[in-house]
Structures are given as C-alpha cells and as structure tokens.
Amino acid sequence: MVPYLNQKDSNGNVLRVGYTVDDHDQEKDPLHPSLPLLQHADLEDKVVLLRVDHNVVKKGKILDQYRIDVTLATMYNIIERGGRLVIMSHVGRPYDKKTNTLTVKQDEAVDAIVGYLQRKLRIKFAIPKFHIFEKEGIHDIDTSINWLIQDLRARKIGGIYLPNTRWFAGEEDKGEKMERLAVQLAALADVYVNDAFGSWQPHTSTYHVTKYLPSFAGLCMQDELSNVRAVLEPKRPFVAIVAGAKYDTKIGPLTAIYRRVDHLILGGLIYNTFLCAKYGVKIKGVEDSDIVLAKDLVEQDRNEGKILELPYVVESDTLEGRIEGKFRTLHIKDFKPGEDYQFIVDVDPASFEPGTEVHKGLESAKTIFVNAVMGLMPSFWHGTSKMDETIDQNRTAQKFFGGGDTLQEFKSLHPGLYHAALDSPKYYMFTGGGTVLKVLEEADPFGLPTVKALIASGEAYGYQKWRAGCTSKI
Numbered sequence: 001m002v003p004y005l006n007q008k009d010s011n012g013n014v015l016r017v018g019y020t021v022d023d024h025d026q027e028k029d030p031l032h033p034s035l036p037l038l039q040h041a042d043l044e045d046k047v048v049l050l051r052v053d054h055n056v057v058k059k060g061k062i063l064d065q066y067r068i069d070v071t072l073a074t075m076y077n078i079i080e081r082g083g084r085l086v087i088m089s090h091v092g093r094p095y096d097k098k099t100n101t102l103t104v105k106q107d108e109a110v111d112a113i114v115g116y117l118q119r120k121l122r123i124k125f126a127i128p129k130f131h132i133f134e135k136e137g138i139h140d141i142d143t144s145i146n147w148l149i150q151d152l153r154a155r156k157i158g159g160i161y162l163p164n165t166r167w168f169a170g171e172e173d174k175g176e177k178m179e180r181l182a183v184q185l186a187a188l189a190d191v192y193v194n195d196a197f198g199s200w201q202p203h204t205s206t207y208h209v210t211k212y213l214p215s216f217a218g219l220c221m222q223d224e225l226s227n228v229r230a231v232l233e234p235k236r237p238f239v240a241i242v243a244g245a246k247y248d249t250k251i252g253p254l255t256a257i258y259r260r261v262d263h264l265i266l267g268g269l270i271y272n273t274f275l276c277a278k279y280g281v282k283i284k285g286v287e288d289s290d291i292v293l294a295k296d297l298v299e300q301d302r303n304e305g306k307i308l309e310l311p312y313v314v315e316s317d318t319l320e321g322r323i324e325g326k327f328r329t330l331h332i333k334d335f336k337p338g339e340d341y342q343f344i345v346d347v348d349p350a351s352f353e354p355g356t357e358v359h360k361g362l363e364s365a366k367t368i369f370v371n372a373v374m375g376l377m378p379s380f381w382h383g384t385s386k387m388d389e390t391i392d393q394n395r396t397a398q399k400f401f402g403g404g405d406t407l408q409e410f411k412s413l414h415p416g417l418y419h420a421a422l423d424s425p426k427y428y429m430f431t432g433g434g435t436v437l438k439v440l441e442e443a444d445p446f447g448l449p450t451v452k453a454l455i456a457s458g459e460a461y462g463y464q465k466w467r468a469g470c471t472s473k474i
C-alpha cells in the first residue's frame, strides 16, 4: 500500500484531509511537483520520525526559541492527524573533523528544548538514554527504546525526543556507521518528515535515512523553500552580508554568491581571512590553508569590485572579552603586507557611517540578505548592532535575515525592532543562513541535498505516480 492519503470519494477523487492544512497554493507559490508534502502523507497511527533544526541551545540555555516555534505547526499537524512523534535535532558541532573526535557535552543536550516543548505543547516527551563512548559518542540506538515506542503508540507519552543527533557516531560518518544509524533510525518509525531547512548538510538524520522510509517535507521546510525564491530572483541592487564563524561551510558558496549579488559585505572570521588574502597580513586565529581558499575571491574582486570593505576593524589582544587597554580600532588602509595582528573581533560601528561605501550600498539596495554576526559575542556586539540599525534605515528594501546566531543576536541587540520585523512584510527571517547561501550556490531551492533526498524518496515510494492519479486539487 502506498504511504499517501488513500481516502477517496465516490468518484474516485482523493479526499483532502478535512481538518488539516492542505492549502499550499501551488499556483502562487509553486513547490517542486515531485517534492512529497507532509499534507499528503497517510499518518493515521504512524510513528513519524521528524527531523527539525532546534539548534538553539547555548551553554544549556535557549537564547531564541524562534526555530522551535516555527516547527510547532508541523508537530501539531502530525499529532492531529493521528501520527506519533519521534523528534530529532542536532545542537552545536560536537564532531571535530580535524581530530576525528566527538565530544559529548551536557550543555549541548536537548533537555532545554524538551523542557520548552513540554511547556508549550503541554504533552510529555521522553528522552531515551544510550551508552556514550568517550571521543566516539553513541554507537547504537539501543533496543531499550522499543519500550518507549510501545508507550508512544499506546499514547502513554506524547512524544520521544532523541539525544542530539551529532552525538551519534554514524551521523557525520560516510561508511558503515552511517548506514547502521540510518537503518536503526528508520526502524523506529513508519514515516520520515524533514522540517530542518537550516540543516542542509547531508548527514544521516537529514539525508541517508530517507533511503529507508517514505519521506516528506514539513510545513516549515515548505515555507522556507517558497520564500527563498525571492532571494534567488532579487530586486536589484542586491546586497548580501555574510559574517560569522562557520568559515568551512560558507567559503564554498561565497564565490558562487559573488556572481549573483551587486555588492557583498563580509564580516567575522570570513572577513579576517579575506583581509589576510588581500593585504598580505597575518591575523591571529586565521589559518594559512583558509587564506589560500580566500585568494580566489580576492582575484575575482580585483576585476569586478563588488566587495564593499568595512574600513574600521577592532583588534583585541585576547578573546576573553572587551578588556580596557586590550583592544583598539584599526583602519584597513594602514595594513602593511607581512605585518602580524592580534585577533580581529569586530568591525567598528564607524564602518557604517553615512558617506562610507558600505552605507551607500545599503542605502540604495532593493534586496538585502543578512547572514551576519559581525563580532565575537557576547562582548563585541557593537558592529552587529550598528549594522542592524543601518539596514533598518532602508525602508524600501526587502530584507532577509537568516541564521541561528544572526536571528538570536538581532533579537538580543534590538528586541523591539526584531519583534516588529517578524510582523513586517519588509522583513523575512529564514531559519538557516548557511542554507540560503547553499541555495544561492545551487541556484535552485530544490538543489539542496536534503531536499533532493526527499524527492528521490518520493520516486522510490511512487509519490509522483500517486499525485498524477489524484484528480481533485490536493
């Protein structure tokens, strides 16, 4: 039997699920016709493995619950239609690719998320416990979970929330461990739903598991895929601001994004690396191998001049904080090839003052995409704060913010503006900033590896054929 809705009326038309949302307007907002949608899954009495991006915990605490809140509709929809929830998310980056070790820290546990969900939904979630090996994490999903699954099916508990997916040895593995985890995850459930737009990396819980279960895009995923089109087809001039810490996953897309924008503004570790490559300086914390990668971008920009450089940066002797006498503002025009600098930890707000190229670029933009925390938080917030204010002064541009820390810092630095922005048609908040960069690189929202995997699963389970056979609008 196909895993899709199977109720038909007397004319053989597939019935819409009366009480649920089946109102994605394909004409207004076309999603890929082969992308299996949650609305079309048969969920009655099914255990649903739901992958979300609840990567909102820092030092054991939730700083901004936005990325949890936007998945509540998917959860409610699943429960309301008879599904039973097994939820999973990653928190942080416990796996160190360089040393090949995995560090399990309790302050990256999902407990705070589960506490929040229980308060919000008023239902009880169980977090199963598995044996954790030092430097290797969790090897296997222990069969003891079967008791919990039984309780879940019997409605003795409201849901199960698995431990941080990146604590599993097979999550980021490419070999046997990955295959093992994919099979073990799939064995827990009848259906898989991906609502984790922000987690585009093809890991086991976002990608490989789809080989073993009928898989669907959740409601948050669908909204994000629809909205990202506005960034792919922007009103011009289009300015992108990319900053922050995740140099490794963001430098790749950056050269492709360069081709799409009218202006690019860099900050954070990405800017430090760019400055080293362009001005031949050494900045503490920037690795030589990363500078080599940034050289392509510098070359490209020598010809096209799209990068608007933030002229004033903040140098600090320590990463411990903003300590009087240990930090200073530098102008990049004073950089001399071969010179060594301490940590560059922020841009000075003066970089955004009227009259600067950066200010002119932001003032005249019609579309602005922001995946940017300009400085090392929480001490060096001044550059990010000024950036947010400067962007807001442009009242005509369509403004897109995306990224866990980007949203969280926007909220903590300008709470009033952040809440107004959530309701403003001039702003849109994406749950993943790196994901939007990846979409821009692929030039196609459905080119994300995780979305391609959902489409492939639909092919394997006959979704396209089922959909072609539906005569009523679904």
Ligand SMILES: Nc1ncnc2c1ncn2[C@@H]1O[C@H](COP(=O)(O)OP(=O)(O)OP(=O)(O)O)[C@@H](O)[C@H]1O
Pocket: 198, 243, 244, 245, 246, 247, 267, 268, 269, 272, 344, 345, 346, 371, 372, 373, 374, 375, 376, 377, 378, 402, 403, 404, 405, 406, 407, 431, 432, 433, 434, 435
């Ligand atoms: N110059 C800097 N040196 C060190 N860390 C920095 C610097 N500038 C910013 N950061 C850190 O970058 C982090 C944010 O970067 P990150 O790439 O994770 O952004 P994000 O908005 O979460 O994006 P995404 O959701 O796409 O991962 C913050 O924790 C901030 O402290």
Ligand SMILES: O=C(O)[C@H](O)COP(=O)(O)O
Pocket: 053, 055, 092, 093, 198, 199, 200, 201, 246, 249, 403, 404, 405, 432, 433, 434
């Ligand atoms: O915070 C994020 O950007 C997402 O949760 C993705 O995290 P990742 O870049 O570590 O995959």
